[in-house]
Amino acid sequence: MATKSSSIQTFTVPGLSAQESTTVVSALQDRLFAYTDLHLVLKHVHWNVVGPNFIGVHEMLDPQVDVVRGYADAVAERIATMGGTPVGTPGALVDARSWDDYDIGKDTAQAHLGALDLVYSGVIEDNRSAIDVVGEVDPVTEDLLIGQTGELEQFHWFIRAHLENAGGHLATEGATTEQEAADAARGSRRTTRKATKAARKKS
Template sequence: MYVVKSPLPDADLKTVADALQGALVDLVDLALVAKQVHWNVVGPRFRSVHLQLDEVVASARTHSDTVAERASALGVSPDGRAATVAASSGISSVPAGWVKDSDAVGALADALGTVITRMRQRIASTAEPDPVSQDIFIAVTADLEKHHWMFQAENA
């Protein structure tokens, strides 16, 4: 089997691999949570919230692919399996069933806040060992912060 060998020293690669894997899990779960809420949102702001949730799903899916491909480029096998995501995501679960639009907005603002906090930790931890991966985390965080702002503004 072909294995990609990173030019990073082993200790740096471990730090970066952990950051990339954590980001992948959080982004996959963010997409799942947003889609779950998207299917179940109800209320007077249904349409706008429904569409806004799909924007988060699209962003999270795009970023998860970028993060996973960066891991692969460094010779780290990305793990986006459901069991891995369930075991290691930092996002709180959302309840089953219908979700009032204001609760949906709050749930997504909370989920985004959690992921952003964890992404900022990854930005810090990868600054020295791999500025390329750090750059990816910076771009992901900037995009998620835009979504976070918009969801917070919905409930202001």
């Protein structure tokens, strides 16, 4: 969902038209909302992860929080550089976002990692769409988003490495919601299927 600035843009960087700048600023504002949401979700998981793998996941996430928070700052400053007004208020984020709130509370490392697999997938897919949009008019912003997306893909790999088996399959394969992914990663879905099969045999 594109978000319009609350103020009129009176200037932009040299070489871009007002219309081109508006297109880029709109795409960047969406990324600003996504990054703000992502670093808060990562911190939420950092606080609420439990279980045998607690410390490894707890400590893995804080550097990701810091980097993503830095992305939000870089994107906001790019918006301002182009004459736009970056919007960073919580109410605006909630009104503009196209995704649901992260709803996993205190849970095991595997459950949170399963949910984060889908979170990262969504952010990266939207980043790639934004790269396509801005790349048509502004290679400087395109370069900014390409660099950020590459590092996000590496963070996503860190998450997925915990969910992958020796055959290269993810525990979250086929999950379409964060709750489904969390259940699959902790093994709940597998347990439920076994219980269902056992019940069928008894009947």
